[in-house]
């Protein structure tokens with residue numbers, strides 16, 4: 348089941364995101380702040396976070412929002428699935444849920460930023476598999492040797 352993210356999900360979401368092993372400690376700290384701000388104010392401003400749950404267990408989440416000062420562009424800021432449950436279709440369902448909701452909200456194009464590091468190779472393959480184009484690379488953006496890779500998908504003609 349995919350449902351709106353609740354404040355009570357935060358500890359499980361931080362734990363499963365940390366447990367994927369691909370995020371740095373400061374990114375987990377940032378996620379804690381993002382979720383707090385989301386429940387406090389950003390949900391009312393149009394940000395969206397959804398949680399994948401099965402039999403009461405939190406399996407993953409996706410966080411997406413409109414890009415300010417654009418004509419209906421959106422960002423997927425976060426997507427993560429519990430490591431023990433990878434490659435079972437949970438991330439695909441979350442991404443497709445986000446795309447459907449963004450389309451319903453008249454979203455035009457969805458952008459995703461990720462890292463060029465080898466630890467993100469399966470993640471990059473995941474976006475390519477879902478029809479995203481690799482549209483840009485910002486060399487050394489995150490750190491020397493760690494570039495930003497930008498993916499994008501048009502959600503309506």
Ligand SMILES: CC(C)(COP(=O)(O)OP(=O)(O)OC[C@H]1O[C@@H](n2cnc3c(N)ncnc32)[C@H](O)[C@@H]1OP(=O)(O)O)[C@@H](O)C(=O)NCCC(=O)NCCS
Pocket residue numbers: 367369425426427428429432433434435436437438439440460461462467469470472473476
């Ligand atoms: C990327 C992620 C959300 C995908 O979710 P998922 O439930 O594992 O993915 P699905 O089962 O729906 O899709 C599997 C496909 O995704 C890719 N993939 C991504 N991560 C994978 C993993 N750890 N194991 C296997 N396949 C993975 C493969 O291309 C696979 O397709 P294939 O089976 O044809 O090779 C998840 O693996 C994850 O949380 N990764 C770590 C966090 C992360 O990178 N988040 C995005 C930051 S930008």
